[in-house]
Amino acid sequence: MYKVLVSDPISDLGIRQLSEADDVIVDKKTGLSEDELTAIIGEYDALLVRSQTKVTAKIMQAAARLKVIGRAGVGVDNIDLEAATQRGIVVVNAPDGNTIATCELTFAMLMAVARQIPQAYKKTVSGEWDRKSFVGVELRNKVLGVIGMGRIGSEVAKRAKVFGMEIVGYDPFLTQERADKLGVKLATVDEIASQADFITVHTPLTNETRNLIDRPQFQLMKKGVRIVNCARGGIINEQALVEAIEEGIVAGAGFDVFVEEPPAPDHPLLNHPKIVVTPHLGASTVEAQENVAIDVSEEVLHILRNEPFKNAVNMPPVPPIVLNKLQPYFALSEKLGRFLGQMTEGPAQEITVGFTGELADLDTTHLNRYIVKGLLSNHLGGDVNIVNAMHMAKLRDIKIVVQKSSASESFTNLITVTLKTDKETRTLAGTVLEGYGERIVKIDKYTVDASPEGAMLLISHNDKPGMVGRVGTLLGMNDVNIASMQVGRKEAGGSAIMVLAIDKHASAEVVNELSKLPEIMKVKQIIL
Ligand SMILES: NC(=O)C1=CN([C@@H]2O[C@H](COP(=O)(O)OP(=O)(O)OC[C@H]3O[C@@H](n4cnc5c(N)ncnc54)[C@H](O)[C@@H]3O)[C@@H](O)[C@H]2O)C=CC1
Numbered sequence: 007m008y009k010v011l012v013s014d015p016i017s018d019l020g021i022r023q024l025s026e027a028d029d030v031i032v033d034k035k036t037g038l039s040e041d042e043l044t045a046i047i048g049e050y051d052a053l054l055v056r057s058q059t060k061v062t063a064k065i066m067q068a069a070a071r072l073k074v075i076g077r078a079g080v081g082v083d084n085i086d087l088e089a090a091t092q093r094g095i096v097v098v099n100a101p102d103g104n105t106i107a108t109c110e111l112t113f114a115m116l117m118a119v120a121r122q123i124p125q126a127y128k129k130t131v132s133g134e135w136d137r138k139s140f141v142g143v144e145l146r147n148k149v150l151g152v153i154g155m156g157r158i159g160s161e162v163a164k165r166a167k168v169f170g171m172e173i174v175g176y177d178p179f180l181t182q183e184r185a186d187k188l189g190v191k192l193a194t195v196d197e198i199a200s201q202a203d204f205i206t207v208h209t210p211l212t213n214e215t216r217n218l219i220d221r222p223q224f225q226l227m228k229k230g231v232r233i234v235n236c237a238r239g240g241i242i243n244e245q246a247l248v249e250a251i252e253e254g255i256v257a258g259a260g261f262d263v264f265v266e267e268p269p270a271p272d273h274p275l276l277n278h279p280k281i282v283v284t285p286h287l288g289a290s291t292v293e294a295q296e297n298v299a300i301d302v303s304e305e306v307l308h309i310l311r312n313e314p315f316k317n318a319v320n321m322p323p324v325p326p327i328v329l330n331k332l333q334p335y336f337a338l339s340e341k342l343g344r345f346l347g348q349m350t351e352g353p354a355q356e357i358t359v360g361f362t363g364e365l366a367d368l369d370t371t372h373l374n375r376y377i378v379k380g381l382l383s384n385h386l387g388g389d390v391n392i393v394n395a396m397h398m399a400k401l402r403d404i405k406i407v408v409q410k411s412s413a414s415e416s417f418t419n420l421i422t423v424t425l426k427t428d429k430e431t432r433t434l435a436g437t438v439l440e441g442y443g444e445r446i447v448k449i450d451k452y453t454v455d456a457s458p459e460g461a462m463l464l465i466s467h468n469d470k471p472g473m474v475g476r477v478g479t480l481l482g483m484n485d486v487n488i489a490s491m492q493v494g495r496k497e498a499g500g501s502a503i504m505v506l507a508i509d510k511h512a513s514a515e516v517v518n519e520l521s522k523l524p525e526i527m528k529v530k531q532i533i534l
């Protein structure tokens with residue numbers, strides 16, 4: 007049974023897939039402190055959060071079973087990604103479900119700020135009929151600066167066009183082609199600051215975007231500019247904004263997010279007559295909450311069940327079409343790593359992975375991870391997984407070299423892995439044959455055809471008559487049944503390799519006895 011902890015308010019309807027799964031138990035415990043969460047996290051395989059729970063390194067240290075942290079939303083700045091990666095915990099988010107909700111709140115903010123709706127409402131309900139203080143401005147024919155043109159920023163731009171606004175946008179990944187398609191003029195942050203009548207930010211909070219709009223940018227702005235932040239507190243410097251309002255540069259601002267959440271009651275952005283505030287409501291619609299919960303539940307289930315998943319934040323993204331092509335090679339890659347790690351003596355120094363055939367044209371990052379995971383798992387067991395495999399290798403100064411060649415060999419696809427240690431350099435190659443499954447097709451210089459499964463014996467010997475019989479007899483006497491046997495040799499009478507699939511593990515004594523037989527150089531038992 008997998009145990010899932012939901013530590014923030016997440017839609018019940020959205021997580022139905024999890025709560026109704028036969029192999030999952032869902033516990034809901036919201037509002038926990040760091041200490042309270044640390045005390046119980048050890049029981050759980052998955053943690054589901056929104057933005058309130060701060061998932062710190064301390065919590066993760068106590069999370070012995072945790073495989074996945076699911077973020078029902080976009081921003082993952084409340085999760086220590088570095089710590090998660092080091093511990094091999096997958097972090098998945100639900101990036102698509104709340105785009106429209108946040109875009110629409112941004113528009114609500116733009117209009118609330120343009121027409122001072124909250125301020126006018128306050129006065130009106132207090133009994134005052136004040137029409138002259140609330141002469142607003144129109145959006146039509148105004149310049150809107152959009153900083154961050156990802157999912158939300160692009161949707162904001164599309165709607166702003168319909169309002170008759172001219173849009174200037176900045177995003178390091180915004181191409182001229184896409185900008186043209188969206189009808190957005192490309193500009194730098196400083197150009198946006200100096201040209202825009204309204205500015206809205208839609209970037210994540212990173213070291214680069216922290217204080218992206220600060221005093222120097224406010225100094226460039228037109229008098230009467232209006233500013234909205236429905237992304238993250240800290241992208242616009244809060245103190246600099248208040249000063250810019252006092253200086254008469256900024257006519258109004260709409261803020262949904264704050265550096266500290268919730269902000270202290272005396273925070274300068276609260277109770278300011280020109281600032282409209284909401285308590286981080288961007289994603290708070292019924293639709294968005296259901297969407298993000300459905301998306302993240304699906305991903306969490308995949309991860310718990312060891313199935314392929316797509317939205318990992320701490321792993322490079324692979325498009326689904328590529329993932330489908332790579333998937334048949336996941337298990338093979340891991341087995342190649344495990345096999346090679348067991349047949350090679352000495353601590354690993356360098357792993358060279360070669361891909362030939364169709365695989366050479368794909369992004370094979372995931373396969374590299376499975377190979378390294380397999381290799382390291384011989385010593386590290388369950389502590390290594392595809393999230394932290396590369397990190398674990400780096401910690402151990404293991405160099406990883408990837409080589410690709412589309413030159414077609416005898417196989418449609420071939421994965422060749424070479425491991426260099428301080429004692430030897432060994433090579434293993436494998437493929438997936440349609441209808442036959444995974445095969446090891448090369449061990450060092452020898453061509454073989456073995457199915458990598460269960461317990462196997464790898465015997466290096468001289469190719470002399472009677473070898474097969476001797477090995478078979480000794481194993482038979484020790485009740486070890488041979489399921490299949492393959493001999494690889496370069497020339498008759500020369501050195502050769504025997505690959506045996508055996509029905510049960512051979513004891514250390516049997517392996518030792520085998521290695522003492524005449525003409526046998528080395529025996530390795532491989533457990534896959
Ligand atoms: N208020 C709320 O409740 C919500 C807030 N958010 C915030 O909105 C942000 C954006 O969400 P999405 O559009 O879905 O993400 P996204 O990943 O689709 O877009 C973010 C864009 O920011 C760009 N960017 C990164 N660094 C930049 C920089 N220095 N200057 C300009 N652009 C930069 C990226 O290239 C990307 O295109 C999230 O990271 C999250 O922090 C998201 C959902 C709800």
Ligand SMILES: O=C(O)C(=O)COP(=O)(O)O
Nearest residue numbers: 056057058079080081289
């Ligand atoms: O998805 C995001 O990045 C958000 O900021 C939404 O946060 P929330 O899930 O409403 O706490």
